[in-house]
Amino acid sequence: MRIVLFGTSAFAVPVLEAVVGSTHQVIRCITQPDRPQGRGLEPQPSPVKLAAQRVGCPCEEPTDLRASADALRQLTPDVGVVVAYGRLIPRELFTVPRHGMLGVHPSLLPRDRGAGPIAWAILHGDSVTGVTTFRLNDQLDAGDIAMQVTEPIQSRDTALTLSQRLAARGGDVLVETLAWLERGAVAFRPQDERLATYARKLSKEDGRVDWTRQAVALDRLIRAMVPWPGSSTTWRGESLKLWSVSPRSDPGASGQPGQILAVDQEGIVVATGEGQVTLHELQLAGGRRMAARDFLLGHDLRVGEMLGQET
Numbered sequence: 001m002r003i004v005l006f007g008t009s010a011f012a013v014p015v016l017e018a019v020v021g022s023t024h025q026v027i028r029c030i031t032q033p034d035r036p037q038g039r040g041l042e043p044q045p046s047p048v049k050l051a052a053q054r055v056g057c058p059c060e061e062p063t064d065l066r067a068s069a070d071a072l073r074q075l076t077p078d079v080g081v082v083v084a085y086g087r088l089i090p091r092e093l094f095t096v097p098r099h100g101m102l103g104v105h106p107s108l109l110p111r112d113r114g115a116g117p118i119a120w121a122i123l124h125g126d127s128v129t130g131v132t133t134f135r136l137n138d139q140l141d142a143g144d145i146a147m148q149v150t151e152p153i154q155s156r157d158t159a160l161t162l163s164q165r166l167a168a169r170g171g172d173v174l175v176e177t178l179a180w181l182e183r184g185a186v187a188f189r190p191q192d193e194r195l196a197t198y199a200r201k202l203s204k205e206d207g208r209v210d211w212t213r214q215a216v217a218l219d220r221l222i223r224a225m226v227p228w229p230g231s232s233t234t235w236r237g238e239s240l241k242l243w244s245v246s247p248r249s250d251p252g253a254s255g256q257p258g259q260i261l262a263v264d265q266e267g268i269v270v271a272t273g274e275g276q277v278t279l280h281e282l283q284l285a286g287g288r289r290m291a292a293r294d295f296l297l298g299h300d301l302r303v304g305e306m307l308g309q310e311t
């Protein structure tokens with residue numbers, strides 16, 4: 001089948017590659033325009049644009065999707081695929097492809113509709129998530145389901161590691177969905193609105209560490225924020241980013257939430273509202289990410305000091 005794929009972020013790249021490697025043809029990629037990034041704020045192409053160039057797929061970056069409807073119609077696509085595009089697809093485009101538009105979403109819909117399903121699955125402490133292919137409609141991630149596959153959430157998963165596995169699963173389930181769609185054998189089923197939840201996009205404020213929370217909750221928070229927006233606290237008035245921690249429960253270790261209890265080969269032990277966490281990787285503002293033992297070589301962090309206090 002002739003496919004137009006709408007995608008922008010890195011999550012969409014394995015999906016694009018899976019379709020390109022199948023019997024189907026990606027006749028056009030639609031991605032968002034280059035955006036300023038980095039310290040120099042130089043315009044950078046999206047991951048999907050780079051991937052499309054690598055596999056030889058024509059790529060466009062329209063600023064107005066409605067205005068591109070006629071051009072897309074002239075391509076005579078059989079189906080449109082939307083995966084991590086970052087914008088809502090206008091209704092006018094739904095009927096351009098012969099088989100309509102399919103979405104690829106990294107959750108078990110109707111759970112975790114929205115822009116942040118992977119991080120929120122970790123934040124909620126879910127043990128399993130998955131990928132859903134579905135038919136687009138006017139509402140956010142609410143169309144009829146085509147196929148679903150599950151994926152266990154591992155105990156040390158970050159949003160990055162889980163995203164990478166879900167993207168690979170997404171490519172596989174999409175190719176399978178397309179095969180069934182081509183044969184006219186997809187049994188679309190409606191989502192149960194009673195089970196619907198919303199996973200909003202995270203902000204930097206979401207990553208601020210509240211040391212009065214339980215250690216297990218802080219562990220989930222920090223893993224959910226990797227790689228973006230990151231989680232942070234303060235040390236001596238400076239922003240301190242936390243990349244990796246592990247929860248622990250030592251009844252003999254007590255202190256105020258945010259207080260440094262120990263510094264050893266495993267890392268920096270900090271008291272929380274319930275239990276403790278060991279900091280394994282951290283980064284001061286303007287510095288580089290480093291293991292706790294390397295951080296301690298250059299910084300005189302002391303037992304008894306408090307994290308998270310403004311000076």
